[in-house]
Amino acid sequence: MEQYANVNGLRTYYKVLGEGEPLVLLHGGGVTADSWFAQIPALAQEFRVYAPERRGHGRTPDVEGPVTTDIMADDTVAFLETLGTGPVHLVGWSAGGTVALRLALRRPDLVRKLVLISSGISRDGSTPADLELVHGPDAQPLADMFRPQYEPLSPDGPEHFPVVFAKWLRMWREEPDIELSALAGLTMPVLVMQGDDDGVRVEHSAAIATALPDAQLAVVPGTTHVLPLEKPALVNQLLLDFLAEQQSPKYLPLGAISA
Numbered sequence: 001m002e003q004y005a006n007v008n009g010l011r012t013y014y015k016v017l018g019e020g021e022p023l024v025l026l027h028g029g030g031v032t033a034d035s036w037f038a039q040i041p042a043l044a045q046e047f048r049v050y051a052p053e054r055r056g057h058g059r060t061p062d063v064e065g066p067v068t069t070d071i072m073a074d075d076t077v078a079f080l081e082t083l084g085t086g087p088v089h090l091v092g093w094s095a096g097g098t099v100a101l102r103l104a105l106r107r108p109d110l111v112r113k114l115v116l117i118s119s120g121i122s123r124d125g126s127t128p129a130d131l132e133l134v135h136g137p138d139a140q141p142l143a144d145m146f147r148p149q150y151e152p153l154s155p156d157g158p159e160h161f162p163v164v165f166a167k168w169l170r171m172w173r174e175e176p177d178i179e180l181s182a183l184a185g186l187t188m189p190v191l192v193m194q195g196d197d198d199g200v201r202v203e204h205s206a207a208i209a210t211a212l213p214d215a216q217l218a219v220v221p222g223t224t225h226v227l228p229l230e231k232p233a234l235v236n237q238l239l240l241d242f243l244a245e246q247q248s249p250k251y252l253p254l255g256a257i258s259a
Contacts, residue, residue: 005052007078011155013059014052014079018044021112022088023243025051026076026096028118029168030146032058032153035093038232039239046240047089052079054099056164061155067167069095069175073102080110089243091115093228098176104186105178113243115191117235118225120200121178121208130199130225134172142169183211190215191242195223195230209257216242217257 005012015033017040025036025043033051043049054072056062076099080088090111092100097119104111120126126134133142143165150165151158192209194200196219209217218238223230241248 005079005082007075007082010055010063010075011061012052012055012075012079014050015040016048016050017041018046018048020047022085023047023049024076024080024085024088024090025049026090026092026100027051027053027057028094028096029172030057030095030142030165031149034058034149036228038229039236042232042236043239047243050083050085050088052076054096056156056167058149058153059155062160062164062167067164067171069098069102069171072099073106076100076103077107077110086110087112089113089115091117091239092119093117094119094225095172095175098178101176101178104188105182108186108188111188113189113191114186115193115239115242116208117193117228118195118198118200119176120204121176121180121183122204123176125200125204125207127199127201133199134169139165139169180207180211183208184213187213189242191218191238192216193218193220193227193235193238195219195225195227196221197224198227199225206257215257 001016003014003016023043027033027035033053036051040049053060055075056067087110090100097116104114147161150161190212192205192215194205202219209215220227220231228235
């Protein structure tokens with residue numbers, strides 16, 4: 001079901017499906033809630049799934065001024081409070097993971113469990129290829145990637161794309177910038193997931209998981225930054241297993257993450 005909510009004066013689009021504990025999916029930068037098409041039906045069998053579109057993305061209009069993941073974390077807090085969801089399971093993909101992490105750091109009372117998919121916490125966690133894509137002299141490949149998703153849906157019209165893309169590019173070049181030491185304060189269970197051919201270095205995700213008090217680490221083989229679409233059945237099962245109230249027993253824990 002597609003709906004809109006008035007969130008601090010911003011007409012925010014979201015998808016909602018299923019019944020049960022609330023689960024919020026935060027899409028990546030430059031894309032829309034439609035990117036979760038392979039996850040929503042499976043997750044909605046167990047949860048009430050919300051997939052909002054952040055400011056300047058998809059069917060949610062842009063707002064004058066710069067955009068940062070801090071601002072979008074504030075928007076997401078307001079979205080949860082407007083809908084009255086209470087604490088939620090929060091799943092973020094790419095830049096959506098940065099938004100989810102900032103929200104969890106700021107309002108841990110709103111997060112039951114947290115999932116970070118293909119989300120680093122600093123630019124030094126990126127692979128050389130990812131850095132070249134974002135920081136290279138020619139941003140046209142990125143613009144060509146996101147323009148076809150933006151133009152048919154934006155209430156601001158297709159001619160607004162260069163304006164919003166410039167904001168995104170600045171954000172991607174300046175963020176994320178979260179200190180590893182800040183993660184020690186997150187006490188909720190966290191799943192850190194990425195592809196083995198991702199834009200985030202595997203050792204960076206391992207460092208994130210090590211810094212968290214209660215973390216699980218999943219490196220999905222044969223996938224990239226788009227792993228939820230490349231191996232949806234496997235990703236969905238990992239999500240459902242992690243989000244389940246009862247966790248599978250560990251028969252021989254030897255401290256690989258904490259080592």
